[in-house]
Amino acid sequence: MNSNVNVPFNNLRGAVILIVIAFHSALPYLASQPAQPFAFDTAPYRWVAFPIIDRERWFGFDLFCAWQDISLMTLMFFLAGLFAPTSLGRRGPFAYLADRWWRIGLPFVLAVASLSPLAYYASYRLTAADPSPVAFWQHWRALPMWPSGPQWFLWQVFVLSALAAALHGLAPRWRHALSRLIGGLSDRPLTFFAGLTGLSVLAYVPLALVFSPWNWASLGPFSVQLSRPLVYFVYFFVGFAIGCYGCDRSLLRTDGPMARHWLAWLAAAVICFSAWGGLTSLTLPDWDASSFSCRLAAALAFPLACATGVLAYLAIALRLLRARYRVLDHLSRNAYGIYIVHYVFVLWLQYAFVGVTLSAFGKMIIVFSLALALSWTTSAGVRVLARAGVKARVRRPTAILTESTIADQTR
Template sequence: MSDRNAALDRARTFITVLVLANHTVVAYTAFGRFYPNHYLWSTAPIVDAQKWIGFNVLTLFNDAFFMSLMFFLSGLFVWPSLQRKGVGHFLRDRALRLGVPFLAAILLLMPIAYYASFSLTPAKLSFGEFWLQNVRTGIWFDGPAWFIWFLLLLDLLAIPLFLFAPALVSALNRLSAASAARPWLFIGGLFVASVIAYVPMLFHFGAVSWFNLGPLQVQASRVVLYGVFFLAGMGVGAADIDKGLLARTGNLARFWWAWVLTAAAAFGALTVLINFRRMRLSNLAGAPPFWWQSSYGIVYALACVTISVAILALFLRFAQGDKNLLDPLRADAYGIYVLHYIPCLWLQYTLLPSTMHVAFKVLIVFAGTLLSSWAVTAALRRIPGATRIL
């Protein structure tokens, strides 16, 4: 791992671990609800009777930024990859790295995971019957694999930019270079773009509805927002990363504390808005008032950008050394992401009858999910050629 890219590799691994933590605790949030007759409408595939309101805060914090940051980090190395490999090799690489895991997820991995949730309903079907029924009726389970197909789509959309509009990415890279000393330039532009990308989609689709086209699923209001973060990552990564916004000695890293404070203030404002709606506006029919929805959209975009920036600043400042606790996971992080939902949901299901404290349940599920998905990934990656996929 190069010294220059060490912090970014570690940040990507950290977000993967954060995804596992989020999927672990969502079963134990205070807002969790399970509907046996419509289990896919539940707040999570598994909802335990043991709950803690603190997990509400963690899931809200994660939801505010972590998938957008994943798209940003994924975009960083797209442009150099296209330049080095060419379009044909790039397409073959993406088909193996993203297409194959996505097909495996929707055809086998996610049905196995969601069968744990289905087992809590009154219907009694074997796994084979469950699988066939869903295929016949057009029910597909993406789970965390929605990120994989959407990333593949963004990678495909990067090719026309590479061929016909490279000046756009070059302009973003010049802005990144100017932001080594003045990070607010790029970050301010990303915030404005995020507001434009998110607020109209929020008004049209609402905050929680999902786009569904067969196995292709994604949160509708964030489709353009994710694209903006991916494009921003491409712009930063189009030339030497160490001479731009993410320079290890740049002002983003030097003034990490300022971005952490800004992110904390933005997240605090987002929390206040959400709690205000739950306490004061929950009885209103229809969509929330215009003032609340527009305020929420702007503050959400601000929290998304500033928390992402604060995470990057922290890693640039404190995770550039030769060794880091996250390093053993780095090579297997993608495989862990692809596989983790099966042990996560089945461990939550197994622990449902237990009356042990919720903290112990969370520790068991998180540790079991991480260790089992890591072990399986490490074993699979020993198969010749498997490292091209996982």
């Protein structure tokens, strides 16, 4: 095992992929969903976000998914930024960007081209008059966009990584400025929280008031939630700044005030999430028809709930995930591969259980368990094949040299 691995965040990466699969596994069973599945050919194509609708419901999943919608995605952008400086400093901007293309850009293209249609075919079959693959492909090609599913995260991370590489090459001193800023906040988590929340308010509130918190826009496979791109920018580069300074001596060190007060951060996250939920309920079901004061209050509550949720996750990892576990190590190593493939397994398992008489909780647990097992096995298998391919390419010149030497000696 690599002794240089940051154990809490390595474990957190594994925990995050579990939450991602649980989130997607729970979506068909939300109490807030309509009675019938969304029609495949009808705008605004809500099946893209909710591909499978089941008759079994549980309100607890609404709360769980709302919490993750607020905090999980911003946490993932934060972690992407946190790990970027080490790679960028070691490789340089051009090699780093090339690595990002092979690791993020190309997998996005391949996954969107093949895995997204395969996954959404399950959603199409729920309402299709002709469920054949040929009919699905005709309907799919007629859509005004190419739904990417969870892979939207990849292209946005790639763009942010490219921006970080450009800044590193064109303005190398900015990393030192960020590092100094974070260094001054190492023992001041409340000041850090206030700054993060303030930046998030500026990034989120104007866009939420203009576009609503829920609207998405798509151009081909590139989709974006119109209220959040600047929020993700903020969290990526805040994570990047901490990565520049070093986790082991920043406010995210395991013996720091964040870790010591993890229960307080969790309590703050619950309170802020509850406030956001209550204020947001006043704007439903029609955001535009609600009063401006309600929309403004709900928009202002989001950055608070988002920041406390992310910091609670980080504090819990620093406090409770400091030990090394073989299972979490393996899960963390395969987390990216699991993220790429899991949606196919999740949607088809949900589709298979639509007509099964079982509680919403029972269906979700089965879908989650099987999807995790299948995607984990797939990712691990691909990694084994990739390593075997690399070893074969390394051994081949040696084998050729050996054969040539033997031939020379026997002449």
